[in-house]
Amino acid sequence: MFETRLKEIVKDSSLLMNEPLANHTTMKIGGPADYLVIPKNVNEIKEIIQLAKENNINVTVIGRGSNLLVSDNGIEGVVIKISDCLDHIEIDGTKVLVGAGYSVIRLATQLSRKGLSGLEFASGIPGSVGGAVYMNAGAHQSDFSKITTKAHIIFQDGSMEWLTNEQLEFSYRTSVLQKKRQGFVLEAELQLEEGSKEVSSALMQKNKDYRRETQPWNFPCAGSIFRNPLPQYAGNLIELANLKGYQIGGAKISEMHGNFIVNAGNATSKDVLELIDFIKKTILEKFNVELETEVEIVGKKM
Template structure:
């Protein structure tokens, strides 16, 4: 990997490191080292990185801010590319804003609300990046990314870039076309935001954020919502009705605040969390005959 590292550095793709601990890059603070870790400095740098890694047949995993992600304690073999600080540009074009995939969603919601741009208040407590939010159609409080996205700029594995419209993204509950038919990486997004009152929008966002603080365990490392809601049911409610709140395996615990969160109490391992997920799935299946599908991405 030393040779690959030197080649990437010679192409000035961005930050490059060997054996980078991934627990530093996940919100649940779990994950072993990546053989090689790259944080590209821009879209072209990302494209160069993917091209070079492809030529050397090195497997690649792309991550954002590390929420909704569970990585093994053994780490990830091959390359991990983090879309982060090098791709966090923002440009305002009237009612449209163009945002880099690495821009933090919480920060974007705060900045736009203060500027009187309406539509992102729901995202004030979602700890992911713009790219991850587009990929999974992140949402809360009755709204989601599909309600405000005009189009997404996608980099495909063959190196081509293409803008996909809202319709072409085929959004549904916590899902987009990028998870199914068209494998690719969101590198930036255009959002349409209406004009609003800055004071009203800031107050609304604060209300949403305060609600999340009271009802969700963000004081402990966690990965966000573990399960998709098996509509019309709600995952957290099912876990609570099954008597599983507070249930612990090793250092992993189902939150006492919200049944759809697993927290790292300080010593949780990948296996602890995975065992707890499987226990919830089998218990809910036995008690309610409902299949619980994970929202968190589990790396195997």
């Protein structure tokens, strides 16, 4: 009954069953989703979530698969992939309304070319707008909390609501959506500033060059693995512990940046999780600092 109704909502061409999520994550790791849905619009997403709730079936929303580590056993229930939809954009002066599936890098580039300033920090962030708001993505002393005025959220019961910046309760690499009010971003309103195309372009290039020189984007990875235990930095602690290059299975601590774990070849989620645990224990023993993961770990327990 559930599967029949799901097919009616999304049509067969938008539904993949037992689809390996390694095909949909930047780390190239992850077992199958029971159902992977690529919806066409917000109404489809709402219907899917409501159908899943009625049938007591889990729903997971992903974008471009960055900042994500999926279990080798996959994800139970329905996975909704929004990076191939919800990619609308409206620019009104310095105000921007953008869909959750829109590429952050593409958005930063587009706004820079229009002389709008405020998103240059995100020029190398490889995710989607929805994920960036959800986790308050940031770099170079700025983040999405600085520019997000409100976001359109769909909650796990299918209800929808606009939450203001204050209601989103942003803090370092997190928001209320990960804690008290679990939900998914459908679109966001951003407030930029008028700026210089030349200055903005130069700053974006500087940020891109820095990432290219210091981060291992030539390998499959998920971005930063740990939140920085401010005022200290996770990557620096890992380097001080002489862990760069350490490897378990196919998972390896990058030799370029200690806070990156790369898929050096056929890595499994199990490899990565074991390496994360090893790093945590080592840093706690050496520096008495408890590291917390920034990467989102999802899926069936192994």
